[in-house]
Amino acid sequence: MITNQAYRFELAPNLATLTLLAKSAGTARYAWNWGLAHRIALLKQYPDHTDKRRYCNAIELHKRWNVHKIEKPWIYDVSKCCGQEAFRNLDVALKSFYAGRKAGRRVGFPKFKRKGKSRDSFRLTGAVRVSGRYAVLPRLGSIRLKEKAPKLKGRILEATVSRVADRWFVSFSVVRERPEPVAPTGPVVGIDLGIKHFATIHDGETTRVVDAPKPLVAGLRKLRSLSKAHSRKKRGSKNKAKATLKLARHQARTANIRNDFLHKLTTDLAKTKQALVVEDLCVRGLARTRLAKHVLDAGWSGFRRMTAYKTEWFGSRLIVADRFFPSSKLCSGCGNKKVDLTLSDRTYECCACGLMIDRDENASINLQRFGLAVLANPTTASSAERKACGSERSGRYRKVATKRTEVKQEEAA
Numbered sequence: 001m002i003t004n005q006a007y008r009f010e011l012a013p014n015l016a017t018l019t020l021l022a023k024s025a026g027t028a029r030y031a032w033n034w035g036l037a038h039r040i041a042l043l044k045q046y047p048d049h050t051d052k053r054r055y056c057n058a059i060e061l062h063k064r065w066n067v068h069k070i071e072k073p074w075i076y077d078v079s080k081c082c083g084q085e086a087f088r089n090l091d092v093a094l095k096s097f098y099a100g101r102k103a104g105r106r107v108g109f110p111k112f113k114r115k116g117k118s119r120d121s122f123r124l125t126g127a128v129r130v131s132g133r134y135a136v137l138p139r140l141g142s143i144r145l146k147e148k149a150p151k152l153k154g155r156i157l158e159a160t161v162s163r164v165a166d167r168w169f170v171s172f173s174v175v176r177e178r179p180e181p182v183a184p185t186g187p188v189v190g191i192d193l194g195i196k197h198f199a200t201i202h203d204g205e206t207t208r209v210v211d212a213p214k215p216l217v218a219g220l221r222k223l224r225s226l227s228k229a230h231s232r233k234k235r236g237s238k239n240k241a242k243a244t245l246k247l248a249r250h251q252a253r254t255a256n257i258r259n260d261f262l263h264k265l266t267t268d269l270a271k272t273k274q275a276l277v278v279e280d281l282c283v284r285g286l287a288r289t290r291l292a293k294h295v296l297d298a299g300w301s302g303f304r305r306m307t308a309y310k311t312e313w314f315g316s317r318l319i320v321a322d323r324f325f326p327s328s329k330l331c332s333g334c335g336n337k338k339v340d341l342t343l344s345d346r347t348y349e350c351c352a353c354g355l356m357i358d359r360d361e362n363a364s365i366n367l368q369r370f371g372l373a374v375l376a377n378p379t380t381a382s383s384a385e386r387k388a389c390g391s392e393r394s395g396r397y398r399k400v401a402t403k404r405t406e407v408k409q410e411e412a413a
């Protein structure tokens with residue numbers, strides 16, 4: 001099986017390299033803005049949609065950039081990839097904007113990047129490699145790493161350098177051959193993602209609860225005081241810059257804790273369970289409600305993304321019940337459907353058979369059964385199961401066709 005994988009390392013640049021890194025990121029940003037302005041100008045100049053002069057792809061843009069460069073000698077200080085790859089990013093952004101508009105999705109038009117507001121990053125191709133304690137990058141030379149890098153398995157395609165708070169990272173994108181996975185023999189598990197507990201996992205016999213290290217909630221007071229301090233500082237002052245850095249560091253730390261937790265959980269599940277049955281929750285819809293903070297904190301979308309590719313890596317299966325499958329409303333005892341269940345009902349009380357069960361546990365049992373049913377019926381299984389993401393973009397789910405019932409309560413809340 002051929003897969004794409006990224007290896008990310010922290011850089012330990014010296015002062016000269018640090019300057020060059022910032023310069024490269026700045027050039028990439030400048031190129032993006034220049035390219036975007038150029039393309040917008042063309043769209044305005046040639047309003048007729050069939051006019052070919054209206055469009056200008058990354059290759060053409062780079063040719064024009066080479067002419068523009070002559071007036072801006074500082075562009076020569078950094079790798080030519082900084083501009084080239086920025087134009088490729090722009091191509092992708094515009095393409096997905098047009099494709100999204102066609103499909104009726106809401107994809108925004110590319111925006112101009114601002115220093116200090118946008119993410120600092122640039123991509124390098126060509127002679128990129130990593131050996132021991134050093135990353136070797138074009139025009140930047142060899143840069144020391146914070147830790148010794150393991151030997152990368154596979155062929156390096158490109159390297160992306162980015163800054164998070166005051167730390168710089170390099171991420172090598174690698175295409176690698178993985179041995180065909182042997183399917184794990186563990187049970188089929190139903191996983192209900194919740195707010196009180198991050199995940200409730202039922203394997204047919206027992207239910208276990210996994211709590212997230214709620215980094216955002218725990219660090220919320222600190223976040224509040226940091227952002228308050230940040231907003232009080234005078235714009236453009238040194239103190240503002242200091243406060244910005246403090247805030248960014250706190251946010252980065254929060255993200256690290258969350259990702260560590262998610263990686264450990266999803267790897268464990270995908271390596272040991274035959275199939276994972278999850279719900280296709282409309283995370284974006286939920287994020288707009290008051291629960292937003294908790295939802296985003298809990299990292300459901302990260303969980304979904306990771307399970308998608310890890311089940312493929314480790315030979316497990318991912319079964320997604322679509323968001324209209326009433327996992328919370330069904331009684332796991334008798335199959336009765338409770339219509340008037342509200343979000344505040346933490347305990348499920350069945351009016352038909354009298355069962356009293358924790359709400360999340362009930363949902364995880366239902367999901368587990370749903371998964372078993374899908375596996376038992378190969379005709380639905382073929383459409384339901386998402387064994388490989390080869391045919392689709394990774395991280396996307398194929399939805400299972402279940403009977404459409406009313407919109408889930410969680411979304412209405």
Ligand SMILES: [Zn+2]
Pocket residue numbers: 331332333334335336350351352353354355
């Ligand atoms: Zn019942």
